[in-house]
Structure formats: structure tokens, C-alpha cells
Amino acid sequence: xxxxxxxxxxxxxxxxxxxxxxxxxxxxxxxxxxxxxxxxxxxxxxxxxxxxxxxxxxxxxxxxxxxxxxxxxxxxxxxxxxxxxxxxxxxxxxxxxxxxxxxxxxxxxxxxxxxxxxxxxxxxxxxxxxxxxxxxxxxxxxxxxxxxxxxxxxxxxxxxxxxxxxxxxxxxx
Numbered sequence: 001x002x003x004x005x006x007x008x009x010x011x012x013x014x015x016x017x018x019x020x021x022x023x024x025x026x027x028x029x030x031x032x033x034x035x036x037x038x039x040x041x042x043x044x045x046x047x048x049x050x051x052x053x054x055x056x057x058x059x060x061x062x063x064x065x066x067x068x069x070x071x072x073x074x075x076x077x078x079x080x081x082x083x084x085x086x087x088x089x090x091x092x093x094x095x096x097x098x099x100x101x102x103x104x105x106x107x108x109x110x111x112x113x114x115x116x117x118x119x120x121x122x123x124x125x126x127x128x129x130x131x132x133x134x135x136x137x138x139x140x141x142x143x144x145x146x147x148x149x150x151x152x153x154x155x156x157x158x159x160x161x162x163x164x165x166x167x168x169x170x171x172x173x
Contacts, residue, residue, distance in 0.1 A: 056096050064088070065097075069104045 057065075064081045068088065071077035078085045091097045130142035 057100060061091055061097055062100075064091070065101055065104050068092075068101060069108060 060083070064077075064083055067081040068077040071080060074085055074088055074092075077083075078088055081088075092101075127142050127145055130138055131146070133139050133142070
């Protein structure tokens with residue numbers, strides 16, 4: 001039986017063990033107070049994090065995906081979404097649901113990477129500034145930071161080159 005067709009008396013849909021997240025509107029990282037009361041017209045919710053096509057998922061599943069993606073455990077996801085753990089387990093056995101969850105997690109990771117990348121120039125400026133500090137301990141820590149990042153970047157560059165070399169060799173086969 002599809003989750004959107006579940007009856008309220010379904011024991012898998014028991015919401016008594018979970019506290020819903022407060023909120024009046026659907027936003028990507030927040031769940032409405034009562035997912036069961038949402039109308040089908042609300043399934044057209046759009047915004048950051050909703051770009052993925054949720055073709056066969058119910059609105060409750062769609063609304064719960066960001067909460068699961070941001071939770072450290074199933075019990076935390078159940079508490080934060082207001083959905084019972086057994087329902088979440090059943091949803092996590094659905095390949096379509098898992099695929100959408102993986103896409104959402106990947107999108108969140110890429111967003112975080114982009115944010116970090118945007119902070120790199122300012123961080124470098126701070127380190128350069130600290131390299132000129134009067135305190136030798138601060139200068140030493142800044143220099144170590146530069147060297148550590150240089151070593152990491154060199155290893156990453158070498159790894160990327162090795163991967164590209166392997167890809168090129170596979171293309172020849």
C-alpha cells in the first residue's frame with residue numbers, strides 16, 4: 001500500500017511517539033505541524049531544495065526527505081518530522097524514496113562545498129595577515145596552516161591527475 005493511501009488508524013503511521021517541528025509553512029528544512037492535513041494542491045511547493053522531481057512520492061514523503069537528510073538518526077528524524085519510526089523504515093526500503101534522499105543529501109553537500117569555497121579568499125587573506133603578526137606563535141600557526149593546506153592540495157592534485165590518467169587508459173581499451 002502506498003503511504004499516501006494510508007489510513008489514520010494504520011499502526012505504521014502512529015505519530016504519538018514523535019513531536020512535530022513547529023512551523024506554519026513548508027520550507028525545505030522545516031516540516032509543517034501536521035503533514036496529514038496538507039492538501040494535494042500544496043504538493044506544488046517550490047523553493048531551494050525542492051528542485052528534484054518527486055514523481056511518485058506522496059507530499060508527506062517529500063516534506064520528510066529534508067528532515068531525514070538533516071538528521072543523525074532515524075529516531076531524531078521521526079521526532080523532527082512527526083512521522084513514526086516504522087513508517088520511516090518502510091519509506092527507507094522504497095528505492096524511489098532512497099534515490100530522492102540521496103539526491104537531496106548530494107545537493108546539500110554541494111551547497112555546503114560552494115559556501116566553503118566562497119569563504120576561501122577571505123580565509124586566505126586572514127592567514128596572510130596573521131603571517132605578519134607580531135606574536136611569533138601566531139605567525140608559526142599561520143605558517144603551519146599554509147603548509148598543511150599546501151600538502152593537502154598537492155595530494156589532491158596528484159590524485160586527480162592519477163584518476164585522469166586511469167580514465168584515459170580505460171578509454172584506450
